Amino acid sequence: MRPDQRAAILARSGGNPLFLEQLAARSNGADLPDSLEALVATDIDALNAADRTALRVAAVLGPIFDTAVLLRLTERSAREVHAGPVGRFLEPVDDLITRFRNQTYRDVAYETLSFGRRRDLHGRALSAIEDMAADVEDEADVLSFHALNARDFERCWRY
Numbered sequence: 001m002r003p004d005q006r007a008a009i010l011a012r013s014g015g016n017p018l019f020l021e022q023l024a025a026r027s028n029g030a031d032l033p034d035s036l037e038a039l040v041a042t043d044i045d046a047l048n049a050a051d052r053t054a055l056r057v058a059a060v061l062g063p064i065f066d067t068a069v070l071l072r073l074t075e076r077s078a079r080e081v082h083a084g085p086v087g088r089f090l091e092p093v094d095d096l097i098t099r100f101r102n103q104t105y106r107d108v109a110y111e112t113l114s115f116g117r118r119r120d121l122h123g124r125a126l127s128a129i130e131d132m133a134a135d136v137e138d139e140a141d142v143l144s145f146h147a148l149n150a151r152d153f154e155r156c157w158r159y
Helices: 003-013 017-026 038-043 048-062 067-074 078-083 105-109 113-133 134-149 155-159
Strands: 064-065 088-090 096-100
Touching: 017 038, 038 048, 048 064, 048 067, 048 078, 048 096, 048 105, 048 113, 064 067, 064 078, 067 078, 067 096, 067 113, 078 088, 096 105, 113 134, 134 155
Parallel strands: none
Antiparallel strands: 064 096, 088 096
């Protein structure tokens, strides 16, 4: 890498380590993206439709979530989620929990959803968690969050 490219990458990253890493990985002399969010959005858009949908469903579930809920909503296996292209954005915490590797990944995936699609996905998450929970009272905070974002105020009030 030429010194002028290195300087441009350092200046553009603004000290953000993830942005610096992503810019350096893509440094090919072309124009550098203006923001980390633009770069992440480009990466998400490059996924195939099924992977992009799985990532956006994960974003609705939150930064850290029950893996089984994602698998149920996307009809995918844990291997497909963690080892496939989506695994670049998500990582298993343990056998039961998955998280986004970086909050920016989650934020960009979530913000690219239309409000109507967000509402629908929150409603689907709400129903899935209700169906899967041994005791809904143990999941009340998560259920309330999804009910509110699904604009299902009756269920939100219940939890």
